[in-house]
Amino acid sequence: MDEIKNPKAYQTRRITFSACHRLHSPYLNDVENKEVFGKCNHINGHGHNYIVKVTLFGEIDPRTGMIMNMTQLKKFMEEAIMQPMDHKNLDKDVEYFSSRPSTTENLTVFIWYRMKEIMDKPDLLHEVEVYETENNIVKYRGE
Secondary structure (H helix, E strand, C coil): CCCCCCCEEEEEEEEEEEEEECCCCCCCCHHHHHHHHHHHHCCCCEEEEEEEEEEEEEECCCCCCCCCCHHHHHHHHHHHHHHHHCCEEHHHHCHHHHCCCCCHHHHHHHHHHHHHHHCCCHHHEEEEEEECCCCCEEEECCC
């Protein structure tokens, strides 16, 4: 079989975390927030068991046969996702959400930039996908 020079592939790791939040925008008044976010604007908030998939894209190292060692990717995800958010109140415990609503869109962007800050090869990051529920899913690719 002819060898493909510098083959590239996608690599994805999945992680889950639990957190609560209240959908509430500091740019809307209370009536507008209730109209926009409905029951998700309840004063006491609500929780989710989030699923996050982080996908890398890059060359397969001919020495190791990997894009990145999965153990290393797991460590990056633990630091970027689990430490700041698992079993936390996103609105009160994560500074990023003090000035923006903790929607799944904003959460996905937050995870993207946290991963970029932490990874030793941030250019490998291709996509972050967050499942708030099995029906509510957001993907972000740094665009």
